[in-house]
Amino acid sequence: MQYENTNKEQSNLSDVAQDIQKFKKYIRTEKKGDERPKVVVMGRSNVGKSTFVKAVTGENVRVGKKPGVTLKITEYDMGTYLLVDLPGFGYMEGIEKKAQEKIKDQIIKYVEDNKSTIATSILILDAKALIEIIDRWDQKGEIPIDLEMADFLEELSLNPIFVINKMDKIKNSEWDAHLDRVSEKLGFLPPWRQWLDILVPAILRDNYGIDGIKHRINRHIQAFKKLKSQ
Numbered sequence: 001m002q003y004e005n006t007n008k009e010q011s012n013l014s015d016v017a018q019d020i021q022k023f024k025k026y027i028r029t030e031k032k033g034d035e036r037p038k039v040v041v042m043g044r045s046n047v048g049k050s051t052f053v054k055a056v057t058g059e060n061v062r063v064g065k066k067p068g069v070t071l072k073i074t075e076y077d078m079g080t081y082l083l084v085d086l087p088g089f090g091y092m093e094g095i096e097k098k099a100q101e102k103i104k105d106q107i108i109k110y111v112e113d114n115k116s117t118i119a120t121s122i123l124i125l126d127a128k129a130l131i132e133i134i135d136r137w138d139q140k141g142e143i144p145i146d147l148e149m150a151d152f153l154e155e156l157s158l159n160p161i162f163v164i165n166k167m168d169k170i171k172n173s174e175w176d177a178h179l180d181r182v183s184e185k186l187g188f189l190p191p192w193r194q195w196l197d198i199l200v201p202a203i204l205r206d207n208y209g210i211d212g213i214k215h216r217i218n219r220h221i222q223a224f225k226k227l228k229s230q
Ligand SMILES: Nc1nc2c(ncn2[C@@H]2O[C@H](COP(=O)(O)OP(=O)(O)OP(=O)(O)O)[C@@H](O)[C@H]2O)c(=O)[nH]1
Pocket: 043, 044, 045, 046, 047, 048, 049, 050, 051, 052, 062, 063, 064, 065, 066, 067, 068, 069, 070, 071, 087, 088, 089, 165, 166, 167, 168, 169, 202, 203, 204, 205, 206
């Protein structure tokens, strides 16, 4: 029996190594000397990060139904800034749990390493799943990864903009109440409309909310440049 266990462990380990290798192979590091401000796009797998990047850049970014589509860090040249599409945190289809943890570590490392050039961060959240996940984790007495990410970005003073995506899953008549709940879960006292600078409801698939996010990004870029030139 001992033999079987060892064997299983070994095969698991090699799966993890392969997943990490796959991820490493794709990583594109920043060009040396490019000091332009960065805007990082973060969020759990499948929340719509690439949908957002695709809409903003007009590039043919791959989006997909399964979590774990984006496995590389890609920087898009937006002229005055670089928009960075990151892999998702948490569950990814076909990727071992240990490899998911490694990917999360790499994302955190990327953000920490680049923190002095990041003008703002976009944290995309799934409007409906967020509340369900938080309630489930609360019962277990644990902090869900979305809130962990929100805290991380705030602690590093990366001026997060929270995009509450997939609002098409919420009935129109319930938008305000739902956004108040999201706001409260994120630690912002409702009503959510007090926080319009940082909370943006969106249906990224239909381009709803994109202009508002772009506007906020530009404001952050201007403020960042002003700060750096002082
Ligand atoms: N219902 C709904 N679906 C959306 C919306 N935005 C994106 N999606 C869908 O969500 C799925 C995931 O989108 P992606 O943009 O690939 O998500 P991602 O966060 O980049 O995912 P990973 O790369 O796997 O981390 C796709 O099927 C999208 O079409 C939205 O506003 N509403």
